[in-house]
Amino acid sequence: MYDMKPRTPEGSGVTQQAESGPEIMERSRNIELVALLEVSKALSSTTPIERRLFAAVRILAEYLDLQRGTITLRDMRTGELNIAAAYGLSRTEIARGKYKIGEGIIGKVVRSGSPIVIPNVDEEPLFLNRTESRNGITKQDISFLCVPIKDKGDILGVLSVDRIFGSRVTYEEDLRVMKLVAQLIAQTLRLERLLDQEREEKEELRQQLKDKYRLGTLIGSSKGMQDVFRMVHKVAPSRTTVLLRGESGTGKELIARAIYSLSERSAKPFVKINCAAVPGTLLESEFFGHEKGAFTGAIATRRGKFEEADGGTVFLDEIGDLELSLQAKLLRVLQEREFERVGGNRTIRVDVRLIAATNRNLEDAIREGTFREDLYYRLNVVPVFLPPLRERFEDIPLLIDHFLDRFNRENERKVVLQKDAVGTLTRYTWPGNVRELENAIENTVVLAETDKIRSTDLPAHILSGPQQPADGLKGSVEQLEKDRIRDALAANAWIYARAARALGLTERQLVYRVKKYGLSRE
Numbered sequence: 201m202y203d204m205k206p207r208t209p210e211g212s213g214v215t216q217q218a219e220s221g222p223e224i225m226e227r228s229r230n231i232e233l234v235a236l237l238e239v240s241k242a243l244s245s246t247t248p249i250e251r252r253l254f255a256a257v258r259i260l261a262e263y264l265d266l267q268r269g270t271i272t273l274r275d276m277r278t279g280e281l282n283i284a285a286a287y288g289l290s291r292t293e294i295a296r297g298k299y300k301i302g303e304g305i306i307g308k309v310v311r312s313g314s315p316i317v318i319p320n321v322d323e324e325p326l327f328l329n330r331t332e333s334r335n336g337i338t339k340q341d342i343s344f345l346c347v348p349i350k351d352k353g354d355i356l357g358v359l360s361v362d363r364i365f366g367s368r369v370t371y372e373e374d375l376r377v378m379k380l381v382a383q384l385i386a387q388t389l390r391l392e393r394l395l396d397q398e399r400e401e402k403e404e405l406r407q408q409l410k411d412k413y414r415l416g417t418l419i420g421s422s423k424g425m426q427d428v429f430r431m432v433h434k435v436a437p438s439r440t441t442v443l444l445r446g447e448s449g450t451g452k453e454l455i456a457r458a459i460y461s462l463s464e465r466s467a468k469p470f471v472k473i474n475c476a477a478v479p480g481t482l483l484e485s486e487f488f489g490h491e492k493g494a495f496t497g498a499i500a501t502r503r504g505k506f507e508e509a510d511g512g513t514v515f516l517d518e519i520g521d522l523e524l525s526l527q528a529k530l531l532r533v534l535q536e537r538e539f540e541r542v543g544g545n546r547t548i549r550v551d552v553r554l555i556a557a558t559n560r561n562l563e564d565a566i567r568e569g570t571f572r573e574d575l576y577y578r579l580n581v582v583p584v585f586l587p588p589l590r591e592r593f594e595d596i597p598l599l600i601d602h603f604l605d606r607f608n609r610e611n612e613r614k615v616v617l618q619k620d621a622v623g624t625l626t627r628y629t630w631p632g633n634v635r636e637l638e639n640a641i642e643n644t645v646v647l648a649e650t651d652k653i654r655s656t657d658l659p660a661h662i663l664s665g666p667q668q669p670a671d672g673l674k675g676s677v678e679q680l681e682k683d684r685i686r687d688a689l690a691a692n693a694w695i696y697a698r699a700a701r702a703l704g705l706t707e708r709q710l711v712y713r714v715k716k717y718g719l720s721r722e
C-alpha cells in the first residue's frame with residue numbers, strides 16, 4: 201500500500217507504467233478538461249445535493265473509463281463515514297459501505313488527509329471491501345485510488361475510484377484529476393453547508409416570531425393582542441382579580457385559561473361558572489352548594505363550585521348577567537372569602553382566585569341599576585380589554601393559518617387559501633369575532649371541493665357581508681354589524697338559532713344584539 205506523501209506510485213516499482221506517447225497524452229488531457237468542466241457544471245446545478253454528487257462521480261467514471269466511483273462523506277457529529285454517492289455500486293452495496301475513521305483505507309485517508317493508491321487490491325490486507333462489490337470478479341485486476349475531500353484543512357470525506365489494472369494512464373494523472381474534482385466537491389459542500397445553516401437560522405427566527413405571537417392556544421401579532429399578552433404575563437402570577445372585557449368570540453375564555461395556566465395555582469382546579477346559563481336559585485346552589493333538604497330536590501348535601509375550587513381559580517363567565525341577589529353574595533365572597541351553603545348556617549372559608557368575563561357594558565348596567573357598583577369596583581381590579589377582530593385585521597392571516605392547520609389535520613385535507621380569499625376574509629368585519637372566523641374556516645375546509653380556495657368559494661354570508669372600507673371608518677362599524685345581522689336573519693327566515701350559527705354567535709348573543717339595534721322582522 202502506498203501513501204502518496206512519502207512516495208509516488210511510479211517510484212514504488214509495483215505500479216503499472218502506462219504507455220504514454222505524446223498524442224495519447226494530448227488526447228487524455230482533453231478528455232480530462234471536458235470531464236472537469238462537466239463535473240463542475242453538474243455540481244453547480246440546482247438539483248438536490250445527492251443528485252449532484254452522483255452526477256459528479258458518474259461523469260468522472262465515464263470520462264476516465266473507471267469501473268467505480270464513490271464519494272464517502274464524514275458525518276460531522278458522529279464522525280461516521282457514509283457513502284453519499286456511488287457509481288457502479290448497487291443500493292445494498294452502498295448501505296454496507298459504512299466505515300469508522302481510521303478503519304480501512306478510506307478511514308486512513310480521512311485520518312491522514314493524504315491520497316492513497318492501492319495498485320493491487322488483492323495484495324492489500326487493509327482493503328476491507330466493505331461493500332463486497334468486488335466479489336466474483338478477480339480482485340487482482342483492480343487498483344483502488346482515494347483522495348481526501350478537504351475544505352481548508354477540514355476533511356469532509358473521500359473520493360475513491362476503481363480502475364482496471366494496466367490502463368494506459370498513470371496513477372499520477374488519475375490522482376491529479378481526482379484532486380481537482382475533490383476540490384470542486386469540497387466547494388460545493390461548503391456552499392451547501394452555508395445554505396443549510398442559513399435555512400436553519402431562518403427557521404429558528406420564524407419559530408421565535410411564532411412563539412412571540414402565541415400565548416397558549418391564542419394567536420395575536422397585533423399591537424392590541426400583544427398588549428393583552430403582556431398584561432396576562434404580568435397579572436398571572438399574583439392572586440389579583442382580573443376582569444376580562446370584550447365582544448363575544450374575542451377569546452375571553454382562552455385568556456382566562458391562559459392566566460390560570462401561567463399562575464402558581466395551575467396545579468389546583470380551574471372551575472368555570474356560567475352566570476347566565478342557570479336560573480337564580482339554582483345558580484346560588486351551584487356557587488355555594490346546599491345542605492340536604494335545603495329545597496325541593498336537594499336530596500343530599502352538595503358542595504358548590506367555590507368549594508371545589510378551593511386553592512384554585514374560579515372563572516365567572518358572563519358576569520354581567522348575574523342577578524342582583526347573587527351579586528350581593530358574590531360581593532361577600534370577594535370581600536371576606538366566605539359564604540354559607542344554601543340552607544346551611546355554617547360559614548365556609550375558601551381561598552380562590554377570581555377571573556370574571558363579560559361582553560356587557562357594565563358601566564351602562566350600573567346606570568340602569570342592573571349591576572352593583574360596589575361589586576363592579578371589587579371586580580375591576582385589573583381590567584383586560586380584548587379588542588374586536590375588526591380592529592386588529594393584521595391578526596387575520598395568522599389566525600387563518602392557525603385554523604387551516606387545525607381543520608386540515610382534523611379533516612385530513614390540504615386546503616390552502618388563495619390571496620384573494622385571504623383578502624376578502626381580512627376585509628370582512630367579523631361581528632362574531634374569532635369564533636366566527638374559526639367557524640368560517642372550518643366550513644370552508646369541510647365543504648371545499650378543491651384544495652385551492654378562491655374568494656368565491658368562501659361561505660356566502662361572508663362574500664355578501666359588509667367589507668371594511670379600505671381606511672376602516674370606525675363609526676360605521678356598528679352600522680355594518682347591524683346590517684350584517686339583519687341580512688343573516690333575513691337569509692335564515694328569522695330563525696334565531698340558524699342566523700346565530702351563521703354569524704358565529706350564540707343565540708343569546710344574537711338576541712342581545714337584535715335588541716341593541718332595535719331590529720324587527722318588518
Ligand SMILES: Nc1ncnc2c1ncn2[C@@H]1O[C@H](COP(=O)(O)OP(=O)(O)OP(=O)(O)O)[C@@H](O)[C@H]1O
Pocket residue numbers: 417418419420446447448449450451452453454455558559599602634635638
Ligand atoms: N386569539 C385567538 N387565537 C386563537 N383562537 C382564538 C383566539 N381568540 C378566540 N379564539 C377562538 O375563538 C373561539 C371563541 O373564543 P372564546 O370562547 O374564548 O371567546 P369569548 O370571548 O369567551 O366569547 P363569548 O363572549 O361568546 O363567550 C374559541 O373557539 C377560541 O378557540
Ligand SMILES: [Mg+2]
Pocket residue numbers: 452453517
Ligand atoms: Mg366565553
